[in-house]
Amino acid sequence: MHKHNMKGWVVPCAIAASTYVKWCIGLGSYSGYGTPPMFGDYEAQRHWMELTIHLPVQQWYRYDIQYWGLDYPPLTAYVSWICGKIGSWIEPSWFGLDTSRGLETPGNKLFMRASVITLDVLIYVPALYAFTRIWHATRSSRTQHAALITLLFHPALLLIDFGHFQYNSVMLGFTLLAINAFAVGFDLVGAVLFVLSLGFKQMSLYYAPAIGAYLLGKCIFLGSKKGLKLFTRLALVTTLSFVILFAPFLPPFSPMSTLAASISRIFPFSRGLFEDKVANFWCFTNVTVLKWRRLFDGKESLLVKGSAVLTALGFFPAVAGLLWGCYKTQSSPPADQQSQASTPTLPLLPYALLTTSMSFFLFSFQVHEKSILLPLLPLTLLLSGASPGEEVFAWGTLGNIVGVFSMWPLLKKDGLGIQYVAMLLFWCRLIGYNPFRVQFNSFVHLFSTVVNMSMILLHLLEMVVTPPARYPDLFPVLNILVSTPVFGLIWLWSIKRGIQVSWAIAGLPRSRTDGKIKLAKDGAHDSDNEPASATDRRPVALGGVRRDAGMRTVSLGYASGQSSGVGGRGLVDPRRRALERMSRRAGSVEVDRVAGER
Template sequence: MESSSSTPQLLWFFAIAVCVKLLLIPAYHSTDFEVHRHWLALTHSLPLSNWYADETSPWTLDYPPFFACFERFLSIFAHYIDPQIVDLHNGLNYRANSAIYFLRISVILSDLWLLYGVYRLTKNADVKRRNLIWVLIVWSPALVMVDHLHFQYNGFLLGWLLLSISFLQEGKDLMGGFLFAVLLCFKHLFAVAAPVYFVYLLRHYCWEGLFRGFSRLSVLGAVVVAVFAAAYGPFLYHGQIQQVFNRMFPFGRGLCHAYWAPNFWVFYIILDKVFSFFLKKFGFSIQIPAASFTGGLVGDSSPFAVLPKISPSTTLIMVLLALSPCFIKAWTNPQPRMVARWIAYAYTCGFLFGWHVHEKASLHFVIPLAIVAVQSLEDAKHYFMLSIVSCYSLFPLLYEAQEYPIKVLLLLLHSILMWLGFSTKFTRASAPNTMVTAKKKGAQSKSIESSSPAAEKGGFTIGWVGKSYLLGLLLVEIWGQFLHPYLLGDKFPFVPLMLISTYCAFGIMYSWIWQLRWIISTT
């Protein structure tokens, strides 16, 4: 009854978000806009066997087949609105109003799948928790910035992830695994969480005695194989599978993206540059790689001046090692209520230690952590800090002056809403009831759902360390936006980006350590 009555309220949340997104239609959009416009034309104009072989544009198709089919579906409507949108030989940067409005609105409409995922996750939650999750996800400023300004379809993809999590939390493991397999065939970068899914499903769903366990494993395997066969089978039939994989995994692009994602490799790069600087001062002959990390160019920026070169296999090993505590917990104590936390942790590991990570990939763990953020006061404090840091790290994506007040306003409003929402949920007044309930249940250990820390802390607040770190974000922004251009002009243009990446990397690293500690300590 409560879930049905909450539907109109959720639609109001979504309607407000849509109004904001409609106002942003004329705003800046990146080259990703032309990438997706070209993919519409490519999938509409060419037979399926040529989708991953086309080279009429630099923006070759590098997403898995289901996403290519999604583009083909959209191209049907684009053709009726303006045939030039899907004209493969229309040239680059087709920016007619018809193309802008169609593509922008297609992203807004695809967010309905995210809305369904959020609804299904929260349909049985209490009002405070449900509304707070809606605010954190449906009104996420990072999603608005990446999808509706920069331009991508992350909301649609994250809808599949949230749906998968919702089924796993209900104990419907087969459906949860099926939806995750579908997601991987839409965007393969979500595969970082695949080992966690495998361990959890093997232990929780398949570990039911020899006969029943084998039959369940067979069914689960058949479902996953069927999904991948539907996605890749046609390309295997046409002898295109190697070309598809080459497009999806372009390891030649290098360790880091043009703009450094705030992850572990930022510190590795800086250490290499510090070593090379001092060694040159002491007379050593140091050859600086031609593809400089600070040049802001896309290319193979893997070589280092002093430190060893990092290979894709090295990053894979580091990600798996970082994930190992999660594997142990998922195997020894496979609890559905921990699934969202484990999946978010997996994407945090991938973001920190992965190969050629885009800064936009922070959405992969920030959105699932919104589910976790409402579970305890400590989770709320952690999410408050992480959400601000990850959103601020996306600021360089929107570099034009007219978008500056938009991104600042989005982050400020989100911070205020988070503060008010967490303050409402975690108050001193709610503590006595929680403590009484805990006594009745005889609870002696830490509970994931407990809000009793509010009694100790006096409600939602952050300590002086958190406040100091957020103040540092403000100082970094003041330097990059105002002081650096005024004092240094065009000199060292990479410094503001480097400061943002490095400073935010400290925040993301702290979040990873915090999540790791919680996973290890939770029973």
């Protein structure tokens, strides 16, 4: 396509293909199908549409909370109201108050599946496209297209949203739009978008420390005068966004008790330390070391405090790295208007998002196995720009595969076994990764080989061995024992990479002249290894380091990790070879290969 000047068709064809795959996944079963009396997440989402269109706002968080009471923030309720109104216009019986509970008609299923795909196309897909254009701006169009395809077919999200049934792509899409806005200097817009993400699902709090530290760091970077001005604007815009979001629950529209009811539902500390079997620190140690619930029986407040402390310690390096990097590169007064578009710590933001979200997943209170989607987003963003042979590619592929594997007990219960296998194999083929290949040339490759073999062995055993009556959860527990160490090592790796990137950013050679930062000019290059023009004064969105700054442009994925032993430089990306083979089989023209691009 690129060779024959048809590259304009790559993006629409990729989006159409991913939409088709999502629809095919949705043809299967879903959470709670045919399992009364509570059914599952599908019924929860349908029920929220039912109650929001029939009840006043004051009753949304109070009505029959034992049967899938609304427990997501207001934006989810508003979206449910819109979907419920549209659905009731088509067929009122789909959302009859109380009378439609457990409804599983083909028409209702078609509408519900269509609502997920519609919101995904409206919010998440544009966010992915903008990400590849902004964060990979200095890369070739082929690299941007490969990154987009890698992200569009993200297996974990597709299986949960379009198989299990949820709307996580809306939450993740708003977060991704926010960091895209930060990358181009629209900090106030980014703050509003992240409030929308928080307003849709409270799990976005997993990202809050990193985003808050980045924005605070930018205020430090800009200096006392302009930094204080930005801080004041951010505080006002964020506060006003939350007030508008919760306005129907506040006086004079509703009594304060309505707001209190919604808050108690959004943050359910009474539910317990974790749900089901989840591959995090608490469940892992609960199986291998001690029984936390038994030890702290009747003292759950101590567990809440303990999990909060561990979570804060877990994301502290990411927050400290962002703030320290901005402090070390601050300019007072700021350099020029162009350099204010983003801070030098912008390339650190994806690693910080990974560190903080993985810390929440591993250590926080009340974690569900689906929460792994949050750390998988920044991990896959980093992976999208990496080449095979780099650390980030190895850790990114391993993390995504294990992330899907960790949700296998849930997907199995939902009857999504075929979709699980198909999506994993398809995505691995698409990015050029062979999970059956044995590699010993580095720690991460050796570790990946051991983990992959363990997952395959565990699946084979589950097919032929019946768990003893005494240990009915044998295989979910073994799943946890395999998955949790992987997530723990990815968390530690993200901290290591964050320290490396932060140190490199803070250590840029600079000298102050007339109150402005000047970086040494010694061999400027862009991310495609082309010499930078001496007259090229365009700011680079990533890192705030311009081409004339004397440093290689920090492009996401380009500086994402050291070669892990298979010759990262000069290596042809297998993702491109896989796309070429697929293109030839479909009768399309062969796509050019470009060797040596990272």
